[in-house]
Amino acid sequence: MRVLVTGGSGYVGSHAVRELVRGGHDVVIYDNLSTGHRFLSDGYPLIEGDIADGDRLREALQGMDAVMHFAASAYVGESVANPRKYFHNNVESALKMMDAVLETPVRRMIFSSTCATYGTPRQLPITEDSPKDPINPYGATKLFFERVLAAYSASAGLQFVALRYFNAAGAIADGSIGELHTPETHIIPLMMKAALGSAPPLSVFGGDLETPDGSCIRDYIHVSDLGAAHVKALEYLANGGPSISMNLGTGRGVSIRELISTFERLTGRTVPHSYAPPRAGDPPVLYADASLAERVLGWKATRDLETILASAWKWQQKIESQM
Template sequence: MNILVTGGAGYIGSHTVRALVNKKHRVVVLDNLSKGHPAAVKEIELVRGDTSDRQLLKRLLTGCNIEAVMHFAASSLVGESVRLPSDYYRNNVVNGLTLLDAAVEAGVRYFVFSSTAAVYGEPIEVPITENHPATPLNPYGATKLALEGAMRWYGEAYGLRYTSLRYFNAAGADPAGDIGEDHEPETHLIPLVMKAALGLIPQLEIFGDDYPTPDGTCVRDYIHVNDLADAHILALEAMAGGAGSNIYNLGNGNGYSVLEVIETAKAVTGSSIPVKYAARRAGDPAVLVAGSERIKDELGWRPAFPGLREIIETAWRWHSNHPGGYEK
């Protein structure tokens, strides 16, 4: 299939691009390179541009005979979204609508969307299933939920079929070791723990130790980036085989606290990881753990890296071989 991958030079996008190419799909990446890295998509057709550019979208979608869009391009930091809601609504909702409109106009049949566990807000029960109420605690989650709503009604009115994948905490790197997580600035827990293990930052700050969790630090469900990539392909294949639109959670169903992540990283890296306790970060729920039975039952998704240790091992391979990231 001919597939446009927005944000394909980013972390999750680039791992999905690799999985798509391995499956012999033709991929065109659209990325404004505000966060993405050309080195993450070597030998892939990369167009530098923005999802706000309707004319560019039209040219790409029709000129490349695009049948499916995978939409990763978005702003994705919880804390930043609380400070800059305008940026988040513009990039994630307004530009997302521009892309949906262009896709409908060009006759694109399938749309796979990067959504997030942040749509759920503070869970009233865990594990969180897709039927859990969606009441986001931050603009990041709210903007992702807004685009899900649009996709639903676009589907009803215009026939666009979509799958929304609500990721829990994406982590790890391709075991090949040549692509991985490289954000500037880095705010995510596992890459920061890796940097602390390498001595690239003096210490890791732990955001809050008074959450209602066993050790007081936040609990998250970490999922390997290649398992996320596989889910995108399963979603696309299911729609191409006649399945309707759907929403799926993606996590391993196991929660790990910030302290447990640090302990596991110490064991994997053999390094000490100095820590400092800091205030809670705005917009962080105490516990996010996925119920991912729906995608297992309906699409046969099975994680290849279900355990935290193996996820951190692949992250460590990337970070220890690329301590400065892609370009440095």
């Protein structure tokens, strides 16, 4: 299939692009490079454009069979401090993108949603039926857009899969691409930079939370496993599967303390760190029940925490040596 990948020059999108091509699909990346990086698109067709630019997008959609929509503003903390940016980019611009899509024959869409749509869970693991009550503007924008897709699915024949990722982590096995956000706010690169001395000691937000070791618990999912799920979701839609939202995680919660100790054991490095108050909009525990994706897509995460950390470490060392 021919797939337009919005946000394909970003972290998750660039890994999905490689999985799509490996799966025999043709891709065109559509990205405004606001947080993405041109080199992550090297070797793949890239149209530089904003999702709000209907004319450019309609042209890019010519001959496409599906859209994978990764393009968004994606920092929880920034969304709390600057919600306007999030409502503008993730809702207003995304609605303009949908207007352009619906003016073309393209009716298949795969959307990067998030566990932030659930807010603070009342039960664990989080299933797709868990209440959706986002506690930060980022999660609110993603939930709103899922509802847009559901409405357009009912009214305009759109077929969509919304994939609610938990914490994307790791890097492609060959070390050619990996996680690179500017500014970096994600825990694994920050931990590795602290270990390398290229960033200040890691601030761990929350040291006496109501969790077994007092630190935050997250479900880290390898970014290439996420990419593989997108390929499966595309095939699911091509086979006429009905619109659906589903979790993508491993089902295993990992605390920050465990993350640090596993990294230290794997690499022999020490992570200088200190504890800071919990961040607004940051639930203490999040991990997925990912069984729906297994039942519907035949997909399951295949890479464990050690693989995630080893691949991220390979990437981080490479990128630091180039800076």
